[in-house]
Amino acid sequence: MKTKIYNFLSKRYIVILTMLIAPLFGFIDRNFVFFFGLGIAFLILWGSNFEWTKFGMGKKITRNTILKSLLITVLFFIGFSIIDSFLQHYLGEFDLSSVEDIRGNFVGYFVLMLIMWVFAAFGEEFLFRGYYMKSLAELLGNSNKNWFLSAIITSVYFGVSHIYQGTVGMVSVFLWSLLISLIFNKNRNNLFLLVLIHGFNDTIGLTLIYLNKGNLISEWIQQLF
Template sequence: MMGGLDRENIWKLISIVELLIAGTVIVLDLFIPTIIILGIIAISLLIRKEKLQTLGFRKNSSWLNMVITILVLVVVWTLLHLSIFMPVLNHLTGTTQDLSAFENLKGNFNQLLFFLVLTWTLAAFGEEIVYRGYLQKRIQGLFEDTRTGIILAVGISSLLFGLAHTEQGTIGVILTFLDAIFFSLIKIHYENNLWAAIIAHGASNTIGLLGFFFLGPVYGLW
């Protein structure tokens, strides 16, 4: 019995160390944090003898219905960003989100393709594995998957996700923090299915990229 408790505590200690390392990588913006943490995840799964599926990759009884529902929710979420969140933050801070990374995207089809590939690989797939998959699973594991654990997992992982986007300025950090909450809620709604968060993330970014391509950077509707 004692040996079992010891092993459980050891795994929790290892999880804490992993979280501290991952958090440090994100806050210090070392190299490309998502890539580094994907490496940490590979090691973590290896020592635990777990498969990638344990991070939340689940089957769904109706993929088409899930995808359509998520796309509708993402459109509504995007409109909330443009009509409420962005304008309010713009007026409160006297600044706008730093979208300079996309300033040359308007009308540039080759750049659009490049960003679309990047958004569905490193962003949607990679970041969701890191933030809504790995980080949330490790945090929840420390609290036996209780409601407190779920709240802390969503809150901490979302804060780190926001801090990973400091290049977009204060408004960018806040907006991506809100996006992380949104992606987390979608994942939870679909029985912690990480695919739901990946689809939501990729769709959200795709709408934004298409907007930049046709209109240029948009900082709100008013």
């Protein structure tokens, strides 16, 4: 049974079917879209006897990886503080209603932080970059051009999956995803780098919301218009 499941799910076209079917679960709950795809990816991982390299996890977390991820996170934070301010000026505010209840709520903040590191930082990178992007690039031909095309496709897909944050959220997440996908393109065997960048980035964002300071930077930048 295990071998049959693996042989079927590891067929290259399955990634396309998964990406097409997953959004249908959004009619039930948006979280099901994510967990359906993640379930398929984990079945493939299980069937391969946990061959993590199939998902770009060929390197362990090292001090150099941590330092590199922190540097990139800082650059992303500065860059997207500016980018998001421009986007909000023209596309409206982010819809942060899904995390509003953590403002001043330490327990809620702590619990959401744990959930974020497991399902957003690790889970989303494992699914969107480790499975979707890598498998799609291999399906298209595995050339550098096809990896770039896969980065664009999966970034659009990732951005649309954040529609609950509003139009500005989809555009911002698309741009963020495209940049981190290009980093994966240059580090195809080091998905943990992306996991750390994603986790550190969201840690900053959630902490600012918890402290009710999330709009300070964007408000200051918007004053420059």
